[in-house]
Amino acid sequence: MRVIDCKSENLDIREYQPGDKYVALSYVWGPPGISGQSEAQAAAAPRPGSTRPVLHLPRHIPLTIRDAVEVTKTLRYRYLWVDKYCIDQNNEQEQREQFSRMGDIYAGSQIAIFALGDDSNAGLPGVSSTPRLGQRECRSGRYRFISTMPDPHESIKRSKWSTRAWTYQEGLFSTRRLFFTNHQIYFECNAMNCAESFKSNLDVIHINTGQRFRAYHRAGQFVCGNSNQYSHLDVRQNKANHRKVDTIRRCQHQILQYTKRELTNKDDVLNAFAAIARFYAKTTAKIASVAGIAIPFPIANLPHNQQEGLDHLSYALAWSHRVDNFNGDFPRQFKPASRSGKPGTQLRWTPHDNPKPQRRRGFPSWSWAGWFGQMQSRNDLPYCWTSLLSGSVTIGFPDGHSRNYESLQDFSRYKQYLIRELLNAESLQFDAYVLNPEQLLSYGRAMLDVHLSAGPTSMEMLYQKLTSREYECVVLGTYGEPRQEIFRAIQAADRKSTRAKKRRIDMFERLEPDAIICLIVCTDTVEGVSYRKGLLKVRYYDGQGGEILYLDQQA
Known part of the structure; x- marks a missing residue:
C-alpha cells in the first residue's frame, strides 16, 4: 500500500508504514478524456543518493484531488490515499490485490473525504475555486428567515x-465520513452524524457513555444507527446463530443496493464488489460469494443426519431481478382446472421484468453479476428452504479446474486466495429434477410467479418453450414451514431471556405459502450448457402436502 505525502514539495508517493495515520478520498473519476484522467501512473524521479525512483504526483492533477490534499493538511494529517495514484493502474496483479482490500483501506483511514461532484475536476465546494451555493434568506417585517439548506x-x-458502483464500498467501510455537498459539510461516524448548518448540543443527544446518539436521533446515511435493525451488529465477532441471520439479511441488502449502481467498465462488476465479498467471508456466518451470489453456510449446528438440504445453494441461486408485478388474464385454453375438473381460479402471472435486464457478457448467467439491473429484495430466510440439489455440486473456473462445493465447508476460515478464486467462478454442475410442464395447468389452487430475465413474454410462449424443451424448469428446492429443529438450535445458542427468544423467533416467521422454486434455463443441446432465463415460483394455498407437481427424472 502506498500513500501521498501531502507535506512534501512534490507530493511524493511513499510506502505506507504501520502506524501512519492517513486520510482516504472517495470521488467520481469521470469519463476518459477529462484533464488528468489519462495519466494512469504518477511520475517518477530519481531518489537522491539512490538508484530507486521516488514516485510523486504529476504537475497537473484533477482539482478534486488537489483540494483533498489541502483538506488533509488542514485536518493536520500528512498522508492521503487516492486509488488513482496509490494503485499501479498498469499492474493487474496489484489491482486485484488492492481491490479485495478496499474495505481495509477505507476502514483503516482516520477519516474519508467524499467528493460528490460529477467528475474528478469538480473540486470540493468551498475549499478552493469551486464555490458553494448560497444560503437563501428572506425577511418578513421584523423577522429574518434563513434556510437550513437541503x-x-x-x-x-x-x-x-451515489450512482457509481465503486463508491458504494468506500462509503460502507469508512468509519468517519466527511461529505462535501454543494451547500455545506456533513460528517458522520459509526456513532453520530451532524450537519454544518444545524447547531445542537451533542452532549445531550449522546447516550450516557457517549458511545452513540440516543435512539430518537436519526441514523446516518451509511451507518446502520439506532433506528436500524442491524445497528447492534458486530458481524466479525458475534457467533450467536440469530446474529448470523442478521448478517445474511445485511449482506443481501447491501448486494441489492450495489446492483442499483453503475460502472464505466462492465468488467469491474466483481472487482468493485471484492471488498464486500471478503468482509462477509470473514464473518461468523461465512458467506461465500460464488461469482458474486452470497451463499450462507448453515446457520444452526445440527446433527449430521439432520443436515440434509441445509447447504443454502438453492436459496442463493433463487435470486430475481426487481420487477413490476401485475395480475394478467390467461387465454381460455390456459385457465387451470381444479382437481375436481371444474374451472379453477386464474393464476397470477408476472410475465416480464421492467425494465428488461440486459446480459453482462463474460459473467455467468446464474449470478446477478451476469446481468445489468437491480436485484429483487428477499423476505424469506435460508432455513425456510429445503434444497433438492444433490451433494455432487461442482464449481468450475475459467482456467479449467474445478472445486467440490462441499469442500468449502471444510475451511475453518476463508483464505484470501480462496475468496478471490470463488469470485471468478464460471460454472455450476449438479444433478437436479426437472418440472413436468403439463402439470402447471392441472392445479387450480396454485399461483405462478415468473420472473424472466429474457424480457416480456406470454404464458402461451412460455408453455410452448417448456413443452418443446427449449426451456426447462430445474427444481432448486422447496419453500415451506420452518423446521423446528433449526429453531431449537438457534434458541439453544441464544443467551437472552425466554421472552426475548420468543420475540426473536417471531421475527423469523415466514409470510408466504408453500412453494416449489425452479430456475428457468435455456438448454444448448450442442454444447450441453444451460443459461439462466428466469425464475419460477409455484405457490399453493390449500396447505396439503404430498405430491404437488410431478418431477421428471434427474437431468
Missing part, C-alpha cells in the same frame, strides 16, 4: 457519486 442525506442520494 438535507445532506438527500444531497448525497441525488449525487453522481
Whole structure:
C-alpha cells in the first residue's frame, strides 16, 4: 500500500508504514478524456543518493484531488490515499490485490473525504475555486428567515457519486465520513452524524457513555444507527446463530443496493464488489460469494443426519431481478382446472421484468453479476428452504479446474486466495429434477410467479418453450414451514431471556405459502450448457402436502 505525502514539495508517493495515520478520498473519476484522467501512473524521479525512483504526483492533477490534499493538511494529517495514484493502474496483479482490500483501506483511514461532484475536476465546494451555493434568506417585517439548506442525506442520494458502483464500498467501510455537498459539510461516524448548518448540543443527544446518539436521533446515511435493525451488529465477532441471520439479511441488502449502481467498465462488476465479498467471508456466518451470489453456510449446528438440504445453494441461486408485478388474464385454453375438473381460479402471472435486464457478457448467467439491473429484495430466510440439489455440486473456473462445493465447508476460515478464486467462478454442475410442464395447468389452487430475465413474454410462449424443451424448469428446492429443529438450535445458542427468544423467533416467521422454486434455463443441446432465463415460483394455498407437481427424472 502506498500513500501521498501531502507535506512534501512534490507530493511524493511513499510506502505506507504501520502506524501512519492517513486520510482516504472517495470521488467520481469521470469519463476518459477529462484533464488528468489519462495519466494512469504518477511520475517518477530519481531518489537522491539512490538508484530507486521516488514516485510523486504529476504537475497537473484533477482539482478534486488537489483540494483533498489541502483538506488533509488542514485536518493536520500528512498522508492521503487516492486509488488513482496509490494503485499501479498498469499492474493487474496489484489491482486485484488492492481491490479485495478496499474495505481495509477505507476502514483503516482516520477519516474519508467524499467528493460528490460529477467528475474528478469538480473540486470540493468551498475549499478552493469551486464555490458553494448560497444560503437563501428572506425577511418578513421584523423577522429574518434563513434556510437550513437541503438535507445532506438527500444531497448525497441525488449525487453522481451515489450512482457509481465503486463508491458504494468506500462509503460502507469508512468509519468517519466527511461529505462535501454543494451547500455545506456533513460528517458522520459509526456513532453520530451532524450537519454544518444545524447547531445542537451533542452532549445531550449522546447516550450516557457517549458511545452513540440516543435512539430518537436519526441514523446516518451509511451507518446502520439506532433506528436500524442491524445497528447492534458486530458481524466479525458475534457467533450467536440469530446474529448470523442478521448478517445474511445485511449482506443481501447491501448486494441489492450495489446492483442499483453503475460502472464505466462492465468488467469491474466483481472487482468493485471484492471488498464486500471478503468482509462477509470473514464473518461468523461465512458467506461465500460464488461469482458474486452470497451463499450462507448453515446457520444452526445440527446433527449430521439432520443436515440434509441445509447447504443454502438453492436459496442463493433463487435470486430475481426487481420487477413490476401485475395480475394478467390467461387465454381460455390456459385457465387451470381444479382437481375436481371444474374451472379453477386464474393464476397470477408476472410475465416480464421492467425494465428488461440486459446480459453482462463474460459473467455467468446464474449470478446477478451476469446481468445489468437491480436485484429483487428477499423476505424469506435460508432455513425456510429445503434444497433438492444433490451433494455432487461442482464449481468450475475459467482456467479449467474445478472445486467440490462441499469442500468449502471444510475451511475453518476463508483464505484470501480462496475468496478471490470463488469470485471468478464460471460454472455450476449438479444433478437436479426437472418440472413436468403439463402439470402447471392441472392445479387450480396454485399461483405462478415468473420472473424472466429474457424480457416480456406470454404464458402461451412460455408453455410452448417448456413443452418443446427449449426451456426447462430445474427444481432448486422447496419453500415451506420452518423446521423446528433449526429453531431449537438457534434458541439453544441464544443467551437472552425466554421472552426475548420468543420475540426473536417471531421475527423469523415466514409470510408466504408453500412453494416449489425452479430456475428457468435455456438448454444448448450442442454444447450441453444451460443459461439462466428466469425464475419460477409455484405457490399453493390449500396447505396439503404430498405430491404437488410431478418431477421428471434427474437431468
